[in-house]
Structures are given as structure tokens and as C-alpha cells.
Amino acid sequence: MSKKSNETSYISARESRRISRENQKVIRKLDKRLSRKRVPESEYVTQMHDKNNVVEFDNLHTYFFTDVGTVKAVDGVTFNVPVGKTVGIVGESGCGKSVTSLSLMQLVQRPTGQIVEGEIRLNLGDKAFDVAKMPIEAMQKVRGNVVSMIFQEPMTSLNPVFRIGYQLDEVISLHTPEMSPEAVKARSIEAIKMVGIADAEGIYNRYPHELSGGMRQRIVIAMALACNPRLIIADEPTTALDVTIQAQILELLRNLKNEINASIMLITHDLGVIAEMADYVVVMYAGRVVEKGLANEVFLDPRHPYTIGLMQSKPVINKMVDRLYSIPGSVPNPVNMPDYCYFRDRCEQCVERCQGLYPPEIRVTDTHIVSCWKYYKEGGAE
Amino acid sequence: MSSAYENVVEVRNLCKYFPIKAGLFGRVVGHVHAVENVSFSIKRGTTMGLVGESGCGKTTIGKTLLNLTPKTSGEVIFNGDTHLDMLKGKSLRDFRPKIQIIFQDPYSSLSPRLPVGEIIGEAVREHNLVPESEFDAYISRIMKACGLFDYQKDRYPHEFSGGQRQRICIARAIALNPDFIVCDEPVSALDVSIQAQIINLLEDLQKQFNLTYLFISHDLSVVQHISDTVGVMYLGNMVEYADKAEIFANPLHPYTQALFSAIPVPDPTVKMNRIILEGSIPSPANPPSGCKFHTRCRKCQAVCSQKAPRTMDMGNGHTVACHIYDPESGYENA
Ligand SMILES: Nc1ncnc2c1ncn2[C@@H]1O[C@H](COP(=O)(O)OP(=O)(O)OP(=O)(O)O)[C@@H](O)[C@H]1O
Ligand SMILES: Nc1ncnc2c1ncn2[C@@H]1O[C@H](COP(=O)(O)OP(=O)(O)OP(=O)(O)O)[C@@H](O)[C@H]1O
Ligand code: SF4
Ligand SMILES: [Mg+2]
Numbered sequence: 001m002s003k004k005s006n007e008t009s010y011i012s013a014r015e016s017r018r019i020s021r022e023n024q025k026v027i028r029k030l031d032k033r034l035s036r037k038r039v040p041e042s043e044y045v046t047q048m049h050d051k052n053n054v055v056e057f058d059n060l061h062t063y064f065f066t067d068v069g070t071v072k073a074v075d076g077v078t079f080n081v082p083v084g085k086t087v088g089i090v091g092e093s094g095c096g097k098s099v100t101s102l103s104l105m106q107l108v109q110r111p112t113g114q115i116v117e118g119e120i121r122l123n124l125g126d127k128a129f130d131v132a133k134m135p136i137e138a139m140q141k142v143r144g145n146v147v148s149m150i151f152q153e154p155m156t157s158l159n160p161v162f163r164i165g166y167q168l169d170e171v172i173s174l175h176t177p178e179m180s181p182e183a184v185k186a187r188s189i190e191a192i193k194m195v196g197i198a199d200a201e202g203i204y205n206r207y208p209h210e211l212s213g214g215m216r217q218r219i220v221i222a223m224a225l226a227c228n229p230r231l232i233i234a235d236e237p238t239t240a241l242d243v244t245i246q247a248q249i250l251e252l253l254r255n256l257k258n259e260i261n262a263s264i265m266l267i268t269h270d271l272g273v274i275a276e277m278a279d280y281v282v283v284m285y286a287g288r289v290v291e292k293g294l295a296n297e298v299f300l301d302p303r304h305p306y307t308i309g310l311m312q313s314k315p316v317i318n319k320m321v322d323r324l325y326s327i328p329g330s331v332p333n334p335v336n337m338p339d340y341c342y343f344r345d346r347c348e349q350c351v352e353r354c355q356g357l358y359p360p361e362i363r364v365t366d367t368h369i370v371s372c373w374k375y376y377k378e379g380g381a382e
Numbered sequence: 383m384s385s386a387y388e389n390v391v392e393v394r395n396l397c398k399y400f401p402i403k404a405g406l407f408g409r410v411v412g413h414v415h416a417v418e419n420v421s422f423s424i425k426r427g428t429t430m431g432l433v434g435e436s437g438c439g440k441t442t443i444g445k446t447l448l449n450l451t452p453k454t455s456g457e458v459i460f461n462g463d464t465h466l467d468m469l470k471g472k473s474l475r476d477f478r479p480k481i482q483i484i485f486q487d488p489y490s491s492l493s494p495r496l497p498v499g500e501i502i503g504e505a506v507r508e509h510n511l512v513p514e515s516e517f518d519a520y521i522s523r524i525m526k527a528c529g530l531f532d533y534q535k536d537r538y539p540h541e542f543s544g545g546q547r548q549r550i551c552i553a554r555a556i557a558l559n560p561d562f563i564v565c566d567e568p569v570s571a572l573d574v575s576i577q578a579q580i581i582n583l584l585e586d587l588q589k590q591f592n593l594t595y596l597f598i599s600h601d602l603s604v605v606q607h608i609s610d611t612v613g614v615m616y617l618g619n620m621v622e623y624a625d626k627a628e629i630f631a632n633p634l635h636p637y638t639q640a641l642f643s644a645i646p647v648p649d650p651t652v653k654m655n656r657i658i659l660e661g662s663i664p665s666p667a668n669p670p671s672g673c674k675f676h677t678r679c680r681k682c683q684a685v686c687s688q689k690a691p692r693t694m695d696m697g698n699g700h701t702v703a704c705h706i707y708d709p710e711s712g713y714e715n716a
């Protein structure tokens with residue numbers, strides 16, 4: 001299918017103008033709500049469904065209103081991040097992992113990118129906020145203090161024209177304005193050392209382009225950890241690092257997590273890292289969650305055909321194969337999602353029901369949930 | 383490129399130092415020894431994997447090979463006689479597309495103001511590689527091979543996810559029909575299924591066009607899969623080099639051993655038996671005396687901090703720079 005809808009995805013200039021006009025209307029309305037000032041807290045205060053979660057994503061939809069149509073980057077995502085636990089998120093490149101986490105930070109590219117539906121309940125201890133309803137102004141206070149993010153591409157969070165030290169100082173003094181400049185500098189240098197970089201004082205004075213890819217990534221990690229957040233979102237934190245430093249950084253994240261009982265949302269393609277770090281695993285495909293469960297359940301008993309394909313694709317050390325397995329076909333065009341299972345056209349295990357609507361969530365165990373018709377039993381689903 | 387020479391590229395005693403500047407007037411106060419005395423060669427149609435600690439100089443090697451940053455000293459020779467830094471004018475313009483690099487950080491290497499189709503096609507047009515009438519079809523074909531779609535041609539880089547941007551970089555390099563590609567972490571931003579797809583693609587292209595790769599990656603299972611030979615670097619030096627099968631079966635250098643022991647396994651029930659490296663990575667601006675690894679080595683002896691180890695040939699082209707394997711070093715093997 002994906003082939004067909006791709007070919008017919010050509011859009012005339014007139015059509016594009018019409019889409020563009022309609023987008024403007026929607027965007028303006030949504031963006032206005034976000035930019036409001038002095039909104040009473042009561043508008044976005046909410047209740048956690050379970051006090052033991054630090055975040056609950058509930059049916060989140062984040063769309064991009066582009067001139068060729070609406071990109072449904074996140075299309076109904078539901079999962080929880082329990083306090084003090086690590087949730088690993090895996091999935092096809094482009095399936096919406098980064099957009100999901102950016103939604104929580106309200107950093108989705110505005111104005112084209114907007115949360116259009118659903119809730120993101122964020123637990124602040126004494127109260128809870130629904131991030132999806134929060135205006136930007138209120139969100140700024142939460143960012144960094146409660147939730148901090150390690151971005152996938154380090155250069156997005158480093159400014160090329162400022163020295164490393166200046167940028168770290170800024171983050172720290174923003175968080176603790178009462179600190180003296182000397183103390184702030186000492187704290188920055190300590191943070192650089194913490195991520196395993198020798199010559200911290202030398203690096204303090206360098207510019208981002210003078211560091212190697214992995215060193216930049218570690219600076220970004222140092223920035224995110226400097227403020228003791230309750231939740232750390234780590235988007236591919238260690239892909240730019242060699243395995244020995246990776247081990248060191250993962251250890252650092254784990255210690256920090258235990259020390260301040262923080263939670264981690266870990267997004268990575270490295271199934272080895274997920275296996276090592278995560279308590280829970282969420283598997284995403286084309287903007288939706290297709291499988292979730294305890295790490296052991298998902299790794300040892302993967303159910304969704306996509307998850308199974310993913311596990312097969314990974315080259316494993318000392319297990320030589322001639323050619324790597326790769327799931328045939330490709331993701332559907334996000335502007336043109338079908339109404340049946342998004343994986344159907346690539347699936348090698350289709351059953352008759354797959355011709356019907358998108359599959360419901362099916363409980364394998366109390367914690368292990370999969371969205372696939374193969375596991376559907378009459379009267380047994382949900 | 384004529385294929386008369388067995389080695390596509392030969393690197394001899396390559397050094398690259400970056401000046402460290404300080405103060406208002408940028409006085410040079412020292413040098414980062416990013417690459418020091420590195421020699422290797424890559425046979426036509428093969429892949430050399432390059433691994434090592436972050437910051438050890440892998441990207442710098444890739445860039446100096448292509449003369450994107452000028453080298454400090456040493457030689458880089460393509461096809462037995464071509465010195466890139468001596469080519470000028472037309473001969474340089476003709477040679478350029480033959481050697482390509484896929485950069486580590488796709489975000490900073492893509493122009494934000496060009497649509498993706500243009501990014502991929504820009505150099506193709508510039509070098510007149512395909513007739514204008516076939517241009518569109520050609521770009522579509524390349525994009526498809528890299529897992530991108532036609533409908534994405536008019537979109538801009540910021541509208542893509544990290545992994546999709548990486549595929550744009552790969553498409554851009556492949557579109558020029560090169561002979562030699564430096565792949566700097568080409569697949570680490572991709573999910574394993576697309577990673578497999580791209581690796582298979584690189585391998586197919588290699589078979590088809592007898593391409594040669596320098597493949598830089600931290601993912602050792604990927605390196606093991608794709609490489610024919612593997613070089614291991616530490617702090618600017620190549621500390622070990624051998625055929626893939628040999629080095630994975632029989633890693634000799636203590637750093638290589640530590641590196642291989644840290645590979646994560648996709649199974650939550652496996653408990654790792656890691657060699658944890660003590661201490662932090664020394665600064666390449668001020669490297670330790672003697673063997674640069676001695677500050678973190680489990681097997682370090684007095685001699686290690688006094689003199690730099692020689693590179694020993696252990697047979698079958700397996701070389702290692704460590705005193706343990708040098709009978710004349712004064713290292714006492716128990
Ligand atoms: N600014 C934007 N405008 C339009 N579409 C966008 C924009 N940003 C992201 N998208 C689209 O949203 C989808 C999800 O992107 P996202 O960055 O969340 O992917 P991801 O799961 O993080 O992938 P990767 O693993 O490759 O980083 C992609 O299809 C992407 O093309
Ligand atoms: N333009 C520059 N000016 C000064 N120093 C530099 C410059 N570029 C790189 N360096 C330094 O040279 C050393 C090697 O950097 P390089 O980028 O080659 O490392 P790498 O092996 O690719 O690491 P990674 O795996 O983290 O990408 C690093 O210490 C880095 O700080
Ligand atoms: S020379 Fe000495 S310090 Fe260096 S790797 Fe060998 S044993 Fe270790
Ligand atoms: Mg991403």
C-alpha cells in the first residue's frame with residue numbers, strides 16, 4: 001500500500017494553497033492558547049491516575065500542519081513513566097519518539113507542530129499539571145527544573161558562538177540564581193569532570209566545534225544533569241560515544257537516578273543499551289505504541305511482528321551472518337495513514353482480521369500489552 | 383580512478399595537530415595531538431573499520447584523508463600516485479566526487495535552506511554526472527535506495543527525524559557515484575531495521591562498483607559485520623590493526639580487550655563481565671608519557687610510563703603497539 005499512496009501523494013499548487021489556508025486557521029487557534037499570559041493554574045492542574053508515575057502520556061496526538069498535509073507524527077500514544085524507573089523507547093526511525101518527548105517539554109517546533117489531543121500528566125509531587133494544556137509561560141518554569149532533556153543532536157543544544165563554560169554557567173545560574181559566579185564556575189567544571197572529560201578547565205574555555213562528537217554529547221549530558229531533575233529525557237544519549245564511555249555514562253545516569261530517585265525516559269536504537277538500563281520498554285511504530293511491557297517480557301517474549309523483526313535485525317557480536325535481516329517494505333506516508341494496522345503491508349504474519357480496523361490493545365499479561373490482531377481472542381480482548 | 387593499484391588509499395605517518403589558542407589575541411599556547419603517526423592502507427573493494435575512544439581522532443583522520451582539514455605532516459596517497467593536497471584546478475574538480483564522506487552529525491552538515499531533493503542533487507548537477515533530462519529520475523532512484531520517498535523531495539531538513547536526516551547524507555554521498563567513502567558513524571542514528579537496510583545497501587554497492595570504505599563506528603557488532611580489517615585507536619595513535627576475524631578472536635592490546643568487553647548485549651538476563659577502565663581519558667593536548675594508555679591500563683609496568691611502545695608485527699599483518707609484545711621492551715611477562 002505504502003507504494004500506492006506515495007505515488008498518489010502528489011499535490012497541486014491549488015490544493016496546497018487550500019491546505020495552507022486551513023492550516024493557518026487551526027494553527028492560529030492552537031498557538032494563541034499556548035501564548036497566553038497569566039493563565040490561572042486551575043486551567044491546567046490535573047490529577048495523576050497513579051501517584052507512582054512521574055508522567056502519564058494519555059492518548060497524545062501531536063501533528064505538524066505542513067503545506068502538503070497534516071503529518072501525524074504522534075497519533076495516540078499512551079504509556080506511563082513510574083517514579084524512579086527507566087522506560088526505554090524504541091522504534092523505527094521517524095516513528096515519533098523525539099516528538100513524543102518534545103511534546104512533554106513543549107518544545108515541538110511551533111507553530112506548525114501542535115498537540116491537538118490527549119493529556120500529558122506531569123507529577124510535581126504536591127500537584128500535577130497537564131502539559132498539553134499549559135501555556136508556554138508556565139512551562140518555562142518546569143523545564144530544566146523538573147524535566148530536563150538530553151537532545152539527540154548535541155549541536156541543537158549548544159550555541160556555536162559561545163564557549164562551553166559560558167553555556168554551562170548559564171544553565172547552572174539560571175537554576176540557582178543565588179550562587180556566586182566563582183561557585184558557578186566550580187560547579188560547571190565539576191560537571192564536566194563528572195562525564196569523564198579530562199582537562200575540564202581547558203574544555204571550559206573551548207568552543208563546541210573544537211570538541212569531538214562524543215565530547216559535545218557529554219557536555220550536553222553534563223548540562224542536563226547539573227540541575228538534579230525529577231525526570232531525565234535522554235534522546236540517543238550515547239550513540240555518539242564509544243562503548244567504554246557509554247558504559248561510564250550509563251553508570252552515571254543509573255547512579256543519579258538512584259541518588260535522587262529520578263526517572264529516565266531513554267530513547268535509543270541500541271537494544272543492548274535498553275536491555276541493560278530499562279525496567280519497562282515501549283515499542284513505537286508510525287506514531288503509535290505497538291507493544292509495551294516489562295523489559296524482560298518484551299525482550300524474551302516479543303509479540304508484535306514489528307518488535308520481532310527489530311530483534312532479528314540487530315547484528316550481534318560474534319554471531320556472523322552473511323546478510324543482515326531487515327524488515328521488508330517501509331513505513332506508510334505519515335500524511336496518509338491507513339485505517340487498518342499500520343504495519344500490515346510489511347507484516348509476514350497477517351491473519352484475516354488484519355484486513356479490518358486498527359487492532360485494539362491486547363493484554364498478554366498485566367503489564368505486557370500488544371496491539372496486534374494475531375493475539376486477539378473472541379471476547380478475550382481487554 | 384584507474385584500478386591498477388591494489389591499495390585505494392595509503393596513509394603514511396599521518397599527523398594532525400590543532401593549535402590551542404588563548405587570550406584576546408589568540409596566542410597559540412599548545413597543540414592538540416589529534417592524530418599522531420598513523421599509517422595504514424585500504425585495499426580496493428574492502429572495508430576498513432576504525433574504532434576507538436571518543437575524541438581519539440577518528441573523524442580527524444577521515445577529514446584529513448579528504449583534505450577537508452589540512453594535515454600537519456605525513457602522506458595520503460590515492461591510487462598509488464595521487465596526492466590530494468597537490469591537485470589543483472580541473473584535476474582536483476574531477477577527482478573530488480570520487481571520494482566522499484558521510485558526516486557524523488547530519489544536523490550540521492545539511493543546509494537548512496535547501497529542499498532535500500536539491501541537497502542530494504546539488505553536486506550531481508555541478509559535476510554533470512547525469513543528463514538534465516534524467517536528473518529527476520536519478521535522484522528518485524537514489525532516494526529510494528536509501529529508504530527515502532519521492533514525496534519528501536520538497537521538504538526541508540528540519541522536517542525530518544534524526545535518522546531520516548542521516549539517510550539524506552548517505553544519499554547525497556552515494557549520488558556522486560564515488561570510489562571511496564569515509565563513513566563516519568553512518569548508521570548510529572538509525573533504528574536497527576533501517577540500519578540493516580543501509581548496511582546491506584552499502585555492501586551491495588560495494589560488490590557492484592567495487593567501492594572501498596573507511597567505516598568509523600562505535601557499534602562493534604556493526605564493525606564486525608561490515609569490515610574486512612579493523613584499526614583500533616587510542617588518543618591519536620593506532621594501537622592495534624588486524625583482519626577482522628583475527629582481531630575479534632584474539633585482541634592483543636589491553637585497550638582493545640577493554641573495549642570489546644564493554645559491548646552491550648540485547649538480553650536483559652545477561653550479566654556483563656566488563657573490564658572497567660579506571661580514570662578519565664587523558665587530554666590529547668597533554669598526553670601521558672610513554673604509552674599513552676598507561677594511566678588506565680590494567681597491565682601497566684614501570685617501563686610503560688617511560689617509553690612509547692613500538693608497533694610490533696605479530697604475523698599475518700596483525701600489528702600492536704604495546705610493550706607486552708615487544709621482547710626487547712623490558713616488560714616482564716609473568
Ligand atoms: N518540523 C517538522 N515538520 C514536519 N514534520 C516533522 C517535523 N519534525 C518532525 N517531523 C516528522 O515527524 C515524524 C516523527 O519524527 P521524530 O523526530 O519524532 O522521529 P524519531 O522517532 O525521533 O526518529 P529518529 O529515531 O530517526 O530520531 C517524522 O516522520 C518527521 O518527518
Ligand atoms: N577544529 C578543532 N580545533 C581544536 N581541536 C580539535 C578540532 N577538531 C577536533 N579537535 C580535537 O581533536 C581530537 C580528536 O577529535 P575527533 O573529532 O577526530 O575525535 P573522534 O575520534 O572522531 O571522536 P568521536 O568518536 O567522539 O567523534 C579531540 O580531542 C578534539 O577535541
Ligand atoms: S604498553 Fe603498557 S600501559 Fe601500554 S597498553 Fe601495553 S601494558 Fe598497557
Ligand atoms: Mg529522534
Ligand SMILES: [Mg+2]
Pocket residue numbers: 212213214440441442486566
Ligand atoms: Mg568523530
